[in-house]
Every structure is written in structure tokens, then in C-alpha cells.
Amino acid sequence: MRDEFGEIWVYLSTTPLLGLTLTLLAYQGAWWLYQRANQNPLLNPVLIAVVALVSVLMLTGTDYDTYFDGAQFVHFLLGPATVALAIPLYAQWQRLRALLLPVLLTLVVGSLTAALSAVGVAAALGASRETMMSLAPKSVTTPIAMGIAESLGGLPSLTAVLVILTGIFGAVAARYVFLALRIEDHAVRGFAIGLASHGIGTARAFQVSEQAGAFAALAMGLNALVTALMLPWILPWLASLL
Amino acid sequence: MLAALTLLLVFQLVGEVLVRGLDLPIPGPVVGMAMLLAVLVIRNGPSEDLRGTANGLLQHLSLLFVPAGTGVMLHFGRLADEWLPLLAALAVSTLLSIAVSALLLGALSRRAGARSEDAS
DSSP states (O other): OHHHHHHHHHHHTTSHHHHHHHHHHHHHHHHHHHHHTTTOGGGOHHHHHHHHHHHHHHHTTOOHHHHHHHHHHHHHTHHHHHHHTHHHHHHTHHHHHHTHHHHHHHHHHHHHHHHHHHHHHHHHTTOOHHHHHHHTTTTSOHHHHHHHHHHHTOOHHHHHHHHHHHHHHHHHHHHHHHHHHTOOOHHHHHHHHHHHHHHHHHHHHHHHOHHHHHHHHHHHHHHHHHHHHHHHHHHHHHHHHO | OHHHHHHHHHHHHHHHHHHHHHTOSSOHHHHHHHHHHHHHHHTTSOOHHHHHHHHHHHHTGGGGGHHHHHGGGGOHHHHHHHHHHHHHHHHHHHHHHHHHHHHHHHHHHHHHHHHHHHHO
């Protein structure tokens, strides 16, 4: 019986089927848990699915490359999904045009604040160069952040983890910032949370109000674009000054 | 759905080709997204098919992060060594960027609102 199981395992671990199926199972399990917990941001489905998958892989002694042979089919869809962000972005086009100048200024300042303050704090505490470059795009939605990290010479898979942690932290902490600063306008609240903590913050903003959610989605999409356009030029330039 | 998916892939492909051909330090799919947005603005919005496919793809956007996130297992050593700068940088920078963006947009949109009321 044990030998038979061993043979099946040897077979399964060489096909992409297992990595792909495990990914979908882990995510759906995590999604179910998240819904049961009333979408508590601490039970973020990506976080739970990753913890579950890492546990399974480590317990079975499977290495990441073997897992990724299957999971790459899911991973590949990040590219077309990024292109598809143009559709929700277009849905906010009218609102965006009315507030064009304030939005653009806030985007540039907010995007630079998010990236440079992270790199600055990490540098002051002695982080390595690779870590800082992986950290710089942490406020940008994952597929784009990974692309930015790669072009900066960071580690895309480390960036993915940092982006998710940033999203969860921002989603939990934003309301305390707004309370302390007495910021009440839902459009402004949504925009700030989407800029600083991307999709996870946007999901949180939609729970607060439709308007906050729409502005969060807008800020997330635009910040991804602005950061991707600015950071690969600015960061190497700043690094060369040091 | 097939036509819409093909369209998304074509925009991504053109984006990748442009980025490599012109040696731009921007991710290819971002260029694809910007070009698709420009086309949508010119053509006054997406087709029903494209909207449906995009929504389907984006509905479970977070699933697509899972394979990359699982790559954390390659970085346990680094996380153990550098947890303090990482954690401090994440927390400080996230709080700071929420505060700065909210204060700035609040102030600027009040001014813009006041001006447009003056004009009317």
C-alpha cells in the first residue's frame, strides 16, 4: 500500500497537474475562509493560500521549481490581467478628467513618497541593495510591481510577498490615519488607500462605500502606471548620487 | 471571449515588443495597458465581450498572485536576516504615503472645487 502510494507520488510530482491543482485548491479554501470571516483583512486569501502552499511543499519536500512547473499557467495570466486593468480605468475616465490636475499632482507626490520613504527607511536600517530594490515598488499592484522590481534588479518573488504585506497593513491601518488627520471625503480616502495599498486596499475601500472604492481602483491603476514610468529612471539615478 | 482574450494578448505582445525594441525600463504589460486605455478613450469604451472577459479575469485577480507569493519559500533566509528594515520600511512608508496623498488631494480638490464654483 505504502509502495503504491509512493509510486503514484513519484508520477504526480513530475507532472504540472499537481502544482496547478494545489494552487487552485489552496486559493479556493482561502477564499472560503475569508468569506466566512466577513472579509477580515487579516485573513487575506493570498496570504492564507501562500501559507498553506508553502506548508504543503515543505512537508512533502517539494522544491519551488517543481511546483512552479504547474503554477506557471496561473502566473502567466498576470500579463493579460494587467492589460485588462485598462477597462476599469476607463470606467473612471470622466471623473478623472474633472479632477485631472489634483489627481496627477497627488499621484506623482504619493508614488514617490511610497517608494522613496520605503527605500530610505530600509537603507537607514542597513538593508541590502537587492532588498531595497525589491521593496521600492511595494505600493503597486503585484503584476506590475514584480515587473518593476525585475527591471530595477530586485527579486520579483520577494516583491510579491512585500506587496501583499503592504496591502494588508494599509487596509487595516488606513482608517486610523484618516481619523487622526480628520479626513472625511470618501473620494479622498479611497484615492489614498488605493495609491498606498493597491488591490487589497481597494477591496477594503469598496466595503466602506462605492465612491471610495471607485477612487481606490482609479488610484491603484494610475499609481501602477506612474510608478512603472518613473521609478526605473529615478531610482538608478538616485543610487548613482550616493 | 476568445476574441477579447486574443485582443488582450495582442496588446501585451505589442507592449513587450516595444519595451524590448526601444530598451525601455517599463514592464511590457503596462505599455499594453496604456495603449488599450488610449484605444478605449478614442473608441468610447470597450465592447460587451471585452468588458465581460476583463471582469472575469480581474474578479479573481488575487489568485494570480499566489504562485509568485509562494516564492517566499526561496527567501526565508533573507527575511530572517533583514526582517527589521523590511517591517519598518513597510509600516512607515505605507502610513506616510496614505497621509501625504490624502492631505494633498484633499487640499488640491478643495481649491479646484472653489475655482469651478467661481467660474460658474
